[in-house]
Amino acid sequence: xxxxxxIRAARGVRDILPAERAAFAVAEHAAHxxxxxxxxxxxxxxxxxxxxxxxxxxxxxxxVAGKELYRLxxxxxxxxxxxxxxxxxxxxxxxxxxxxxxGGLNQGPQPVRLFTVGQMFRHxxxxxxRYRQFVQxxxxxxxxxxxxxxxxxIELTWGWLEAMGIGQISLELNSIGDANCRPQxxxxxxxxxxxxxxxxxPECQRRVEENPLRLFDCKxxxxxxxxxxxxxxxxxxxxxxxxxxxxxxxxxxxxxxxxRLNPYLVRGLDYYTRTVFEYQHESLGGAQNSLGGGxxxxxxxxxLGYPDTPGVGFxxxxxxxxxxxxxxxxxxxxxxxxxxxxxxxxxxxxxxxxGVGRACRGVRSTAVDYSARSLGAKMRAADKSGARWxxxxxxxxxxxxxxxxxxxxxxxxxxxxxxxxPEALA
Ligand code: AMP
Numbered sequence: 001x002x003x004x005x006x007i008r009a010a011r012g013v014r015d016i017l018p019a020e021r022a023a024f025a026v027a028e029h030a031a032h033x034x035x036x037x038x039x040x041x042x043x044x045x046x047x048x049x050x051x052x053x054x055x056x057x058x059x060x061x062x063x064v065a066g067k068e069l070y071r072l073x074x075x076x077x078x079x080x081x082x083x084x085x086x087x088x089x090x091x092x093x094x095x096x097x098x099x100x101x102x103g104g105l106n107q108g109p110q111p112v113r114l115f116t117v118g119q120m121f122r123h124x125x126x127x128x129x130r131y132r133q134f135v136q137x138x139x140x141x142x143x144x145x146x147x148x149x150x151x152x153x154i155e156l157t158w159g160w161l162e163a164m165g166i167g168q169i170s171l172e173l174n175s176i177g178d179a180n181c182r183p184q185x186x187x188x189x190x191x192x193x194x195x196x197x198x199x200x201x202p203e204c205q206r207r208v209e210e211n212p213l214r215l216f217d218c219k220x221x222x223x224x225x226x227x228x229x230x231x232x233x234x235x236x237x238x239x240x241x242x243x244x245x246x247x248x249x250x251x252x253x254x255x256x257x258x259x260r261l262n263p264y265l266v267r268g269l270d271y272y273t274r275t276v277f278e279y280q281h282e283s284l285g286g287a288q289n290s291l292g293g294g295x296x297x298x299x300x301x302x303x304l305g306y307p308d309t310p311g312v313g314f315x316x317x318x319x320x321x322x323x324x325x326x327x328x329x330x331x332x333x334x335x336x337x338x339x340x341x342x343x344x345x346x347x348x349x350x351x352x353x354x355g356v357g358r359a360c361r362g363v364r365s366t367a368v369d370y371s372a373r374s375l376g377a378k379m380r381a382a383d384k385s386g387a388r389w390x391x392x393x394x395x396x397x398x399x400x401x402x403x404x405x406x407x408x409x410x411x412x413x414x415x416x417x418x419x420x421x422p423e424a425l426a
Pocket of ligand 1: 091122124129130131132133134135136268290291292293294315316317318319320
């Protein structure tokens with residue numbers, strides 16, 4: 001009989017094991033701290049959302065909604081949900097705007113500053129630092145159009161990266177205009193690209209008419225030569241958009257944040273208006289060098305069927321930040337599984353060992369090795385685990401209610417009474 005194949009995780013998703021989880025915890029803690037310092041409040045949003053929310057939010061033509069969406073099968077009981085199909089969320093901004101209205105946050109003082117850290121899902125081609133399930137730190141300010149909030153979000157998220165020691169971040173900045181000036185610009189862009197259509201790769205040929213801004217997202221070598229001479233959105237901004245862009249730049253200067261203007265930065269989602277920005281880091285290399293990005297989305301609320309309400313936000317890649325902390329900076333040492341290991345030697349000691357472990361846990365993380373191995377084997381395992389102390393319980397000593405407490409770093413060993421252990425370990 002052939003054995004059953006061992007079951008492995010689905011393609012493109014992974015387990016975050018203890019060594020890596022420690023780096024995630026650092027990134028998430030820094031996210032909470034940075035957001036709180038600016039007065040942002042945490043929310044938790046559903047991972048499943050109606051497909052319309054995502055399609056109308058990020059745009060049907062975006063990769064995120066078009067090719068990469070995880071769609072759930074309608075449930076067999078055919079409830080109302082089945083009609084409005086559900087998806088695993090690929091990003092959090094549309095959900096955040098939905099929650100802002102649905103929860104009545106639009107009725108209170110404005111703007112509302114929110115953040116969340118959570119799992120996102122995209123059926124993308126799996127590769128290094130690009131996963132099908134990943135974690136984003138998401139920050140949003142909803143309810144005010146001032147460019148000062150754009151810069152606040154940038155300053156907060158820059159501070160997040162800096163607080164973790166991630167230096168040499170490059171901040172790229174652009175404005176993609178609004179419903180006023182973008183249509184004319186898109187016409188100019190189409191006009192420029194139409195004669196070049198045959199020389200573009202098939203997907204970009206389609207984009208010329210359907211979504212010309214996306215032409216700038218293209219990484220195909222054959223399409224690159226035409227970008228340089230293409231009309232630039234920043235030369236086609238209407239007066240209010242141009243003024244807002246100037247204000248963003250001047251506030252960034254005042255905050256001492258360096259940025260690089262990138263007229264090709266359009267970001268993959270349809271909802272952006274005016275400011276868009278992105279953080280990149282050389283060390284990540286290649287197509288996966290973006291640590292996070294965001295922008296203003298003044299038309300999103302209306303696209304979702306809510307009253308016209310401006311907003312600005314950011315999404316940062318926690319997996320990528322954790323990778324940098326661990327691999328590039330070596331900044332995170334995972335804590336040992338337990339600082340103290342209790343080693344009962346011999347039968348009938350489990351109950352006493354459990355009691356000793358319980359007492360130690362008052363002051364130190366403690367595990368009990370209940371296995372029936374030799375002292376040598378248990379000591380080797382204790383050393384390997386990174387524990388600081390071993391509390392060795394021999395049968396005769398258990399009767400006297402004492403252990404041998406060994407410092408695994410210095411090698412010092414002494415007899416300690418059970419009830420003195422918390423004091424000895426503190
Ligand atoms: P986006 O929502 O596409 O603007 O992504 C914002 C950030 O999330 C990116 O800069 C990445 O750091 C991270 N990110 C996006 N997609 C993935 C993915 N498939 N795997 C890991 N991180 C991702």
